[in-house]
Amino acid sequence: MNLEQAITASADRIRATGRTPAIAVVLGSGWDGISEAVEQAIDIPFAELGAFPALSVAGHAGTLRLGAIGGREVALLRGRKHVYETGDAAAMKGVIRTLAAIGCGTVLLTNAAGSLDSAMRPGSLMLINDHLNLVQRTPLHGEPGNERFVNMADAYDPALRAQAHAAAAAAGIALHEGIYAWLLGPQFETPAEIRMLQRLGAQAVGMSTVPETILARHAGLRVLGLSMLTNMGCGMEAEVLSHAHTLHTAEATRETAARALQAIIPALVL
Numbered sequence: 001m002n003l004e005q006a007i008t009a010s011a012d013r014i015r016a017t018g019r020t021p022a023i024a025v026v027l028g029s030g031w032d033g034i035s036e037a038v039e040q041a042i043d044i045p046f047a048e049l050g051a052f053p054a055l056s057v058a059g060h061a062g063t064l065r066l067g068a069i070g071g072r073e074v075a076l077l078r079g080r081k082h083v084y085e086t087g088d089a090a091a092m093k094g095v096i097r098t099l100a101a102i103g104c105g106t107v108l109l110t111n112a113a114g115s116l117d118s119a120m121r122p123g124s125l126m127l128i129n130d131h132l133n134l135v136q137r138t139p140l141h142g143e144p145g146n147e148r149f150v151n152m153a154d155a156y157d158p159a160l161r162a163q164a165h166a167a168a169a170a171a172g173i174a175l176h177e178g179i180y181a182w183l184l185g186p187q188f189e190t191p192a193e194i195r196m197l198q199r200l201g202a203q204a205v206g207m208s209t210v211p212e213t214i215l216a217r218h219a220g221l222r223v224l225g226l227s228m229l230t231n232m233g234c235g236m237e238a239e240v241l242s243h244a245h246t247l248h249t250a251e252a253t254r255e256t257a258a259r260a261l262q263a264i265i266p267a268l269v270l
């Protein structure tokens with residue numbers, strides 16, 4: 001089966017549930033708490049969706065959960081494939097194209113990230129308003145036609161951002177806003193790299209999301225991005241970075257993140 005066939009088969013499998021999600025949410029580290037708030041949930045393992053990746057990072061379930069949040073039909077992706085796992089920048093291509101095929105017009109991308117701004121503390125949330133693709137990797141190699149020259153202005157939809165801010169404020173959840181810098185990982189940054197990113201104007205750094213944003217914009221989907229800041233960038237403070245430390249803060253912020261999504265998702269005008 002080639003990718004096109006896998007996308008068609010995956011879209012058929014999702015359509016067979018009778019659900020028609022208008023928004024998909026890719027759940028990064030710490031963001032999975034929202035899964036418990038889904039009403040009338042139907043789970044489809046990624047293994048049954050040929051266009052979806054097999055996952056290897058522990059703690060990622062690898063399930064598509066269809067259901068409703070605050071009356072809104074959603075598709076939650078419990079787990080994602082990172083470029084650092086295989087080096088494949090197009091690892092999420094089948095997922096994003098399947099979402100487009102089922103008529104899901106918006107994707108909310110969530111992640112865990114390091115904060116580059118001392119005023120944005122670990123355990124807080126940041127709306128992504130733009131990104132830096134310093135890696136200069138793309139999931140669009142091999143794509144035909146002029147559509148590949150994707151306009152990346154306002155890639156993170158300004159209207160959705162305004163609605164997200166309003167919804168978070170109404171729910172009493174602080175939401176920072178800033179630029180997300182993508183580095184490949186899986187190693188954390190050096191202190192010199194963190195200083196470089198700060199000089200370049202980024203507020204957060206992470207190892208995901210950017211390839212998915214590019215894929216989504218190429219597929220014509222609107223994008224909203226949210227970062228959970230799990231730590232200060234390496235060298236900014238005395239703390240020693242580790243994956244365990246990141247997961248610890250992510251766990252402690254799980255409830256806030258779920259509340260934010262519960263407020264934001266139904267409030268978006270799709």
Ligand code: HPA
Nearest residue numbers: 112113114205206207246
């Ligand atoms: N750097 C890169 N990715 C991350 C970080 C970080 O400090 N924290 C969580 N994801």
